Amino acid sequence: MSDARTAEPRSRVVVLIVAAGKGVRAGGGLPKQYRSVAGLPILRRSVALFLEHRDVTQVRVVISEDHRAHYDAALSGMESNRLGAPIVGGLERQDSVRLGLETLNQEAVSSGTPSAELVLIHDAARPFLPPEMVDRVLDALTTGPAALPVLPVIDTLKRESGGTSSETVPRAGLVRAQTPQGFWFKGILEAHRRAAEHALAVTDDAEIAERAGLSVSLVAGSEDAMKITTEDDFDRAERLFARRLETRVGTGFDVHRLGPGSGVILGGVTIPHDQALQGHSDADVALHAITDAILGAIGDGDIGAHFPPTDPKWKGASSDRFLADAVRRVSDRGGVIRHLDLTILCEHPKIGPHRDALRASIAAICGLTVDRVSVKATTTERLGFTGRGEGIAAQAAATVALPAARL
Numbered sequence: 001m002s003d004a005r006t007a008e009p010r011s012r013v014v015v016l017i018v019a020a021g022k023g024v025r026a027g028g029g030l031p032k033q034y035r036s037v038a039g040l041p042i043l044r045r046s047v048a049l050f051l052e053h054r055d056v057t058q059v060r061v062v063i064s065e066d067h068r069a070h071y072d073a074a075l076s077g078m079e080s081n082r083l084g085a086p087i088v089g090g091l092e093r094q095d096s097v098r099l100g101l102e103t104l105n106q107e108a109v110s111s112g113t114p115s116a117e118l119v120l121i122h123d124a125a126r127p128f129l130p131p132e133m134v135d136r137v138l139d140a141l142t143t144g145p146a147a148l149p150v151l152p153v154i155d156t157l158k159r160e161s162g163g164t165s166s167e168t169v170p171r172a173g174l175v176r177a178q179t180p181q182g183f184w185f186k187g188i189l190e191a192h193r194r195a196a197e198h199a200l201a202v203t204d205d206a207e208i209a210e211r212a213g214l215s216v217s218l219v220a221g222s223e224d225a226m227k228i229t230t231e232d233d234f235d236r237a238e239r240l241f242a243r244r245l246e247t248r249v250g251t252g253f254d255v256h257r258l259g260p261g262s263g264v265i266l267g268g269v270t271i272p273h274d275q276a277l278q279g280h281s282d283a284d285v286a287l288h289a290i291t292d293a294i295l296g297a298i299g300d301g302d303i304g305a306h307f308p309p310t311d312p313k314w315k316g317a318s319s320d321r322f323l324a325d326a327v328r329r330v331s332d333r334g335g336v337i338r339h340l341d342l343t344i345l346c347e348h349p350k351i352g353p354h355r356d357a358l359r360a361s362i363a364a365i366c367g368l369t370v371d372r373v374s375v376k377a378t379t380t381e382r383l384g385f386t387g388r389g390e391g392i393a394a395q396a397a398a399t400v401a402l403p404a405a406r407l
């Protein structure tokens with residue numbers, strides 16, 4: 001790919017994601033930034049989006065003190081040395097941003113390292129902005145102190161009064177403001193400090209910049225960068241996300257030998273039997289087939305490549321960790337497991353009485369609802385190695401939705 005920018009690294013770009021809002025829908029529940037869209041928390045999607053951008057040096061999230069557990073849960077397992085510790089925000093959005101900027105500044109001073117040169121301030125509730133929008137904001141900051149992504153106002157604007165329209169508001173010269181809004185770090189820090197001193201209440205950071213006399217350049221926003229606020233927005237976001245996914249199906253197959261013992265482990269469930277499955281790990285042939293099906297769907301090798309049977313570390317290992325690792329690989333790609341379908345091939349033990357336990361166990365390991373997990377069993381009419389009771393075979397199919405951009 002030819003790109004002039006690759007030759008010239010950006011300045012130090014820090015992203016502040018503002019997620020300190022307490023907004024919960026009527027009836028309680030999670031604050032919206034911690035709710036999921038298409039299987040992943042909105043905040044996690046927003047963070048991932050910036051971590052994937054090559055020009056971003058660091059991502060920090062400003063959270064409410066009360067939300068630490070939500071934050072940890074939403075971002076669990078995300079590994080990046082560019083994701084810094086969360087910063088505790090304030091009562092209003094404006095306070096949260098200022099505290100975020102002050103924290104970045106203090107950290108730079110106390111560690112003797114240069115502070116951010118550019119800062120992008122982003123609403124956590126906009127998880128689907130296209131990366132090109134970040135490029136446009138950063139490009140505008142090469143020539144000016146502040147950049148704001150905007151969209152045109154298409155609909156005719158009316159002033160409403162007591163349920164009737166009282167006036168048509170001319171829309172010429174009006175635009176809709178989005179985020180991320182970009183700034184030269186020192187300029188916006190200074191502007192926020194001044195706004196706090198004068199107790200100015202504003203609705204976004206561009207307004208802070210405007211009031212400080214900074215020139216705010218406009219760049220094109222995107223409808224995809226919609227802010228998820230209402231229940232309708234959640235539905236719209238689900239549909240938007242679904243359009244961007246590509247469906248992949250992977251298959252897996254595994255066999256383990258039966259030998260001396262008093263039970264087999266299938267799907268993480270111990271089933272009493274007069275034999276046991278033999279293998280380097282716990283020989284859970286069902287979980288091995290499912291793990292390979294998922295790895296197949298994302299084109300990421302197989303279970304033996306990630307957990308070599310030659311490695312003594314995996315001797316006797318419980319196979320749920322292999323499956324959990326494959327599940328993590330899917331979510332690391334921004335994907336979602338839609339369905340798992342398992343068939344166990346054996347004469348004995350009878351699987352039917354344990355089917356529900358297997359479904360529940362597999363669903364729990366994968367973080368899926370039970371209706372997305374199917375468990376079937378068949379004999380092979382006493383034919384072949386399974387028919388003779390020498391071993392148990394399992395085959396599985398995994399249906400996985402992956403972001404099309406990653407394919």
Ligand code: MG
Nearest residue numbers: 254255285288
């Ligand atoms: Mg195996």
